[in-house]
Amino acid sequence: MRDHNHDHDRCLAQAMAETPQCADLHEHPQGGVSRRWLLTAAGLAGGGGLALGGLPALPAAANPDDLPGGAGWRPDRDDQRFTLVVMPDTQYLFDNDRVHPAPLDASLRWILENSREENIVFLTHLGDMTQNGLVSDFAAIGKSFEVLDRAHADYSVLAGNHDINSGTDDQRGNTPYLQAFGPQRFSRSSTFGGASPDGYNTYHVFRAAGRQWLVLALDWRPSATGIAWAQSVIDKHPKLPVIVTTHEIAFADDAGEAHLSDFGRQLWDNLIVKNDQIFLTLNGHFWPPGRTVLKNNAGHDVHVHITNYQDRYFGGGAMIRTYRFDLSRKTIDVRTFSPYMQSIAEERRSELERLEVELTDPANAFSVPIDFGARFNGFDPVPVRGPRPARAVVVPGTLAYWRFDGAADGSPVLQGKIRDQSGNGNDLTRVSLGGGDAALTYSNDHHSDQPAHASLHFLGGKNPIRGAYLRTADDAPLNKATFERGYTIEAFVKLPSDFDDGSHAWCGLLSRMGSGRDAGKTGADPSEPTGTLNLDSGGAAQWAVFPRNQNDIITNWSHLLPKNQWWHIAVVNDGTHSVMYIDGCPVVGNPSTPANGIVTTGEFWMLGAYDYDRIVEQSFYGWLGDVRVVGRALSVREFLIAK
Structure with a gap:
């Protein structure tokens, strides 16, 4: 473990014009001594803004109107x-007469230039700015941050032990830090929420992914008094996730x-563990970088991350870390890289510069799985969509x-x-294949957007054939439908974890009795049914039909459906082409071959079964929710899952 707890630690710089280096001794956070190496600039009179080792110097600031993007x-x-x-310790870039703003300027420029492509919503600096x-x-680092101020970019900063007298707390009074980055700097920021009376603790609320998020930037x-202030901020925003x-x-x-650390334990005990809203903590100060997951009093995960690169070449070169939140994937993807080193042409990068372009080891490039809805449900429950009448x-x-x-x-x-x-008389009755009454039962399990909060649980299989399915009557109107004007077929499905190809492959969700041969089709495999929505051996959905205008089967394929999760499957035909959707998203396996309608032998439809050459070999294995058949093409906004 490496730290820099001393108030005025120094590298004994050699009076060289290029690459001075030296060692420092520092106290371990739990006691003891550890050694770190660092690179700094030599003390050069009037040397502010000089770049060492051939590193390109960038202008200190620029008008955001001139930036790409x-x-x-x-x-x-x-x-x-x-x-x-996230930007950790930049202190070695702003060190008395050793001032090198170019790396920081490059990072801030990257943020502005990529703000739209990366959808950057906020920057947080973790302290030890100087x-x-x-x-x-x-004065020097404040000038660099002016580029964000002019662009009205949203950011927070906080004081590290090198920014103030490290032996004091947030009641220390006025300091150069407070003069440069106190609450007055953020008075026109749209995300600035306020500061503690001393000015050293601030909070910021930004909007992203359709909701508000709260950042506490603590001294x-x-x-x-500061902890009580932080608690009051959380109390005033009881539904916001907190970083x-x-x-x-x-x-x-x-x-x-x-x-x-010892102080971290105090902060954990006095604030973090008691507030379920806090799901992520970020700090610098120590190196190497690392992370862990702790449990709060509610039994929920708190992700604790440390990121700091001042021990690396050129004081870390204002290296940044991006936390890419993806609520749809329930993941945060993390990258660590130096925009400054990236800005140097590859052929001009030195050996040390090449090492800093991007860090791809597991401590610096990783993904954090978070089910945001479940994690935040304790303080901001997602409204449960109620059942809808037929x-x-x-x-x-x-x-x-x-x-x-x-x-x-x-x-x-x-x-x-x-x-x-629908009132059209296409009622269903049970057909048993073996396995007793338990082979087909009612269940309260359902898709969260399903109109009816219920489903059927099928326990079908083969070798031996077992299970049960449902079928329409011989005189049901649906049996004669040919769908020449198009159709939409929807079903909710969930596969159990032990769904496998040996026992359950090609078990049907919805199929028509009668083969292609029976309907006069001779192409492909005429023993296949005239129309079927079923599942292959891996759990991919297949829609296979003999259209009215083709002699062969036309097939749509989905990707493999993850098990133990509800899915909405829809197949839409506009009279010319068929498109399969999973949860409202079109799949890649949609054919371009024209397909009009579905041929029929006039026989019954089966729910939870599939026949080959007129033989039902097994029934479905899993859960099947609402099923709707519409005689026209529906848009996605008309699906059963539409809000």
Whole structure:
């Protein structure tokens, strides 16, 4: 573990014009001594802004209107993907007469230039902005940050131990840090929420992915008063997920496993563990980088991350870390790289510069799986969509609509009819293949957007044939439908974890009795049914039909459907082509061959079964929710999952 706890640690710079280097001794956070190496610039009179070792110097600031990507700061606040940028200790770039703003300028420029493509919503600096906390240090770094101010970019900063007198807490009074980066700097920021009375603790609320997020930027040593202020901020925003940023919380071992420091343990006990809203903490100060996951009082995960690169070449070169939130994928993807080193032409990069372009080891490039809805449900529960009556989803053109509510969970589906809710008389009755009453039962399990909060649980299989399915009557109107004007077929499905090809491949969700041969089709495999929605051996959905205008089968394929998860499957034909959708998203396996209608032998439809050469070999294995058949093409916004 490496730290830099001393108030005025120094590298004994040699009076060389190029690459001075030296060693420093520092206290371990739990006691003991560790050694670190660093590179700094030699003390050069009037040397502010000089670049060493052939590194290109960039202008200290630029008008955001001149930056690629356009002017201003306009992230997409509703996109389910957004980026939080984290910048740790920049202190060696702003060290008395050793001032090198170019790396920081490059990072800030990258943020502005990529703000739209990366949907960057916020930048947070983790402290130790400067080495000595001098007025001149803050004048230099303050000038660099002006580019963000002019662009109205949203960011937070906080004081590290080198920015102030490290032996004091947030009641220390006025300092050059407070003069340069106190609350007055953020008075025109749209995300700035306020500051503690002393000015050293601030909070910021940004909007992303359609909701608000709260960032607490806490001082190097928040006092009891500061902690009480932070708690009051959380209390005033009881439904917002909270990211805590401060200079010190955790250190990491050489394996990248983070551990709370002594002060971090105090902050954990007095604030973090008690507030379920805090799901992520970020700190610098120590190196190497690392992370861990701790449990709060509610039993939920708190992700604790340390990121710091000042020990690396050129003081880390203002290296940044991007946290790419993807709420749809329930993941945060993390990258660590140096825009400054990237800006140097590859053929001009030195050996040391090449090492800093991007860090791809597991401590610096990783993904964090988070089910955001479940994690935030304790303080901001997602409204559960209630059941919708059949009349609300029997849209014009509905030919059949089957749902399975109204029965006790686990009760068997016996010989009574399951009524067609469309009113067209396409009622269903049970057909048994073996396995007893338990082979087909009612279930309360359902897709979250399903109109009926119920499903059927099928326990079908083969070798031996077992299970049960449902079928329409011989005189059901749906049996004669040819769908020449198009159709939409929807079904909700969930596969169990033990769905496998040996026992369950090609079990049908919805099929027509009667082969292609029976309907006069001779192409492909005429023993296949005239139309079937089923599942292959890996759990991919297949829609295979003999259209009226083709002699061969036309097939749509989905990707493999992950198991133990509900999915909405829809097949839409506009009279010319068929498109399959999974949860409202078109799949890649949609054919371009024209397909009009579905041929029929006039025989019954089966729910939960598939026949080959007129033989039902097994029934479905899994859960099947609402099924709707409409005699026209529906848009995605008309699907059963539409809000």
